[in-house]
Amino acid sequence: MDESKKTYYGAGLPYLKDETYAGKLIVIEGADCSGRSTQAFLLKQWLEYEGHAVMDTGIKRSTLVSGVIDQAKEGNVLGKTTLSLLYATDFADQLENKIIPALRAGFIVLADRYIFTLMVRDAVRGADPDWLEELFGFARIPDLTFYLHMTPEVLLHRHFQKRGVLDYWESGMDLSLSTDMFESFHRYQSLCAQQFEELAEDYHFVTLDGTRAIEEVQETLRTHVSRLIRK
């Protein structure tokens, strides 16, 4: 099949009619504290000002299994494969019940993180890349995928500014990379950045330097988005 005409990465959702939707799917990916949400918020403001209907979404916001995920994370009682599948379930629920209906209705869907965060998170925990690729083959291909790149050093300071402390999960403490949280954070975030970069080519990311000023990053985002919606 012609790569450019594909609407899903893999098997897709075979029981749905393969329609072309009026809406557009725009994804912003990046580490926690990379400025994703700020950029998504600003983009939404601007798009609405321009007269577009926007629906924003993120990962782990569906009601289907998010309770189980939170419960499990608190007690750290789930196996890696189970947690991967729970996140995938949650994402699929949002894709089918929120994203696709909105696209069908002509909305611009702004996704603050998509399957890539999940794939990265699983890959650094040892999941087989081919398994992940096929598992998430039900995901619709975004019209644009931005990746806010940041070095672990900068992320560290952003974490301090935003939260005051280092977070257990964001430091990848469950991986036992180091018993020292500072060291673990650094190694974990470096591993994640590596994985994102590996996905960047295969999944056609528009990579942006997240360390630049908020306004500058936003300007670049808008340039790309303008080009997309004027098509």
Next chain:
Amino acid sequence: MRLKKARGLGRSMHYPGRLFIVEGNDGSGKSTQIYLLKRWLEDRGYPVFFTEWNSSELIKSANKKAKKKNLLTPTTFSLIHACDFADRYEKMMLPYLRAGYIVLADRYVYTAYARDMARGCDPDWVKNMYGFAVKPTVSFYFQTPLAVSLDRILSGRPQLKYHEAGLDLGLSTDPIESFKLFQGKIKDHYDAMIDEEHFTVVDATKPIEEQQRIVREIVEKHLTDYELPYHLTTR
């Protein structure tokens, strides 16, 4: 794009235990058979661990809620059952196998294959998802003509739940009629898997005792070189 690796069920993982699983339509009598097998193995002193489909404590509540509200699509239905399986697999089945137990499973990944395919999921996608699971020592498939298994179910338990009846497939609005059509599809998928998945087919129309005799005979063959876990031999 990355080249796809050839894959099949089960990584090349070596474990000292044994895994016997039963599959078949609702009403095929497989649960009775695995119960009798369990009794026999336990009486003979084997360390047995038994697990059944859809029984993970953690996932149960989410699953129940979702089903009650009919919130599930074929993809999320498939995924949520994979979560349940993975939870039981990672916490119980695999550790027990690695510790040398005889693990008995009432339904395994093939139940998901058959049901998810019947619901319209992509077969390769479903198989990939369960690619983390080891291949059983023996997979017993209790095969019955559709009329027989339907009669066993419908004569005894006429209250069918929404997904159980396959009402989400939109085959019929009548639960009984829908159940029949759904079970027919599932049987077709099971039958089609026999060779590829190396099922050991048991004729489930035979008397219970005879089926059990066949099952025990086959299981026994796979236990000739079985070694009891060291710490259990010194009891």
